[in-house]
Amino acid sequence: MAELTIHGTYFSSKDPNHVQAVQDALIMIDSKGIIARILHRKDPEYAKQLQVARQQERLVELGADQYLLPGFVDLHVHAPQWPQAGLALDLPLAKWLNHYTFPLEAKLSDPTYAQKVYQDFVHNLLANGTTAALMFGTIHFSANMILAKESVKQGLRGFVGQVVMDNPSTSPEYYRNSSAQAALSSTEKFIHAVRDLQTQSGQTIEPVITPRFVPSCTDEALFGLGRLAHQYDLPVQSHLSESNWEHGYAIERFGQRDTEVMDHFGLLTKRAVMAHGTQLTKDDWRILRERHSAIAHCPISNIYFGNGVLPVKQLLALHNQLGLGSDISGGYTPSLFHNARQAVKSSQQLTDGVDNQLPAEKRGVAGSRITMANAFYLATRGGAAALGLKTGVIQAGYAADLQVVKMHRALMPLSTADIFQRLMYQTEQTDIETVFVNGQPVYQRN
Numbered sequence: 001m002a003e004l005t006i007h008g009t010y011f012s013s014k015d016p017n018h019v020q021a022v023q024d025a026l027i028m029i030d031s032k033g034i035i036a037r038i039l040h041r042k043d044p045e046y047a048k049q050l051q052v053a054r055q056q057e058r059l060v061e062l063g064a065d066q067y068l069l070p071g072f073v074d075l076h077v078h079a080p081q082w083p084q085a086g087l088a089l090d091l092p093l094a095k096w097l098n099h100y101t102f103p104l105e106a107k108l109s110d111p112t113y114a115q116k117v118y119q120d121f122v123h124n125l126l127a128n129g130t131t132a133a134l135m136f137g138t139i140h141f142s143a144n145m146i147l148a149k150e151s152v153k154q155g156l157r158g159f160v161g162q163v164v165m166d167n168p169s170t171s172p173e174y175y176r177n178s179s180a181q182a183a184l185s186s187t188e189k190f191i192h193a194v195r196d197l198q199t200q201s202g203q204t205i206e207p208v209i210t211p212r213f214v215p216s217c218t219d220e221a222l223f224g225l226g227r228l229a230h231q232y233d234l235p236v237q238s239h240l241s242e243s244n245w246e247h248g249y250a251i252e253r254f255g256q257r258d259t260e261v262m263d264h265f266g267l268l269t270k271r272a273v274m275a276h277g278t279q280l281t282k283d284d285w286r287i288l289r290e291r292h293s294a295i296a297h298c299p300i301s302n303i304y305f306g307n308g309v310l311p312v313k314q315l316l317a318l319h320n321q322l323g324l325g326s327d328i329s330g331g332y333t334p335s336l337f338h339n340a341r342q343a344v345k346s347s348q349q350l351t352d353g354v355d356n357q358l359p360a361e362k363r364g365v366a367g368s369r370i371t372m373a374n375a376f377y378l379a380t381r382g383g384a385a386a387l388g389l390k391t392g393v394i395q396a397g398y399a400a401d402l403q404v405v406k407m408h409r410a411l412m413p414l415s416t417a418d419i420f421q422r423l424m425y426q427t428e429q430t431d432i433e434t435v436f437v438n439g440q441p442v443y444q445r446n
């Protein structure tokens, strides 16, 4: 017997290029929060199951203007930067980090402040339809545990990284690990504490190996983190060739590209997610493919700091693994609806180019435009695959991580394909009505 049945029309990603739309389905969720069956109108059992669910008051009936989507997976987000979302984005990356971001992150050493920030942050992710997130914390063990506990409490599938930044030449004294050894032993303590939390709660909460990025770490720290990633079989997250500056830094310090450096230290694993990658070369793409490491595309953030556009279309064609990240606060919004829109818009600009003083055929990279179906794949199925989660699609056997969204009033008849576009282009936080994780409501708009 289904614990909960949702009756309505849903959209789910079939593959990187196609979206499945199913009208008037019955999505039957079992007591473990897994989608057990999906019945379509022509199924012989449909009418009976609908009636039973209704009689037993286990039915969520979507209204005519409501639709069901998978919950989103935010593949790159900085939880401690939530208070500064939307600030200082006209600065270059290095200045933004030194003048705004590091001073803010340092304040999370205060557990009272951390509690206030993380409670609000997790709530806002859920309210924006995000049901799983790969998060950077700070260098502070206690604050990171507050983030992990808050994720569990509010029902977010949380992947939490204790940031390592021990390089005195790039990290300020007031906000850096005192030594590589101190960073590594605190990371190991964090791994055990989060694993205990996972056992006690039975929820998805995982520690993540998190060198902030190559410039902020000493060789000793990078080497030690690579070892811990393998020893504990943990996800890894970092930034990779995000900007001209970061890309150039690795070459200057190591005589190798950022990707080669990460690989050298054993940090490109099949559980690794590298953010941005706007400056990656085709050789870097190949290395990432060979290691089965994913890229978190952060299109809003890349406008400000990326010095380029990630060629998503080409990477998907090559079967590189990709997902979508909000990159709060390099990106100003936690909404993956907004990020999906920006991914499509940026890809169009990559196709056309932007310098109108050049002949049209020399301005851009032809054939780079992605569709909203591609962007939706990144925000759902792609991100879930990168984290090894059986979520991100509405399909029997997958966890019921879902969002109910309300479409803006239509003044003309719309096909289901049109409705998908309308939802992806117009949904705001206030249009997200209910969010489920594992079949349980974790957010309800009043």
Ligand SMILES: O=c1[nH]c(=O)c2nc[nH]c2[nH]1
Pocket (backbone or CB within 6 Å): 078, 093, 097, 101, 212, 213, 239, 242, 301, 305, 327, 330
């Ligand atoms: O967008 C970014 N946000 C950060 O916090 C950061 N740290 C290093 N590189 C970074 N890029």
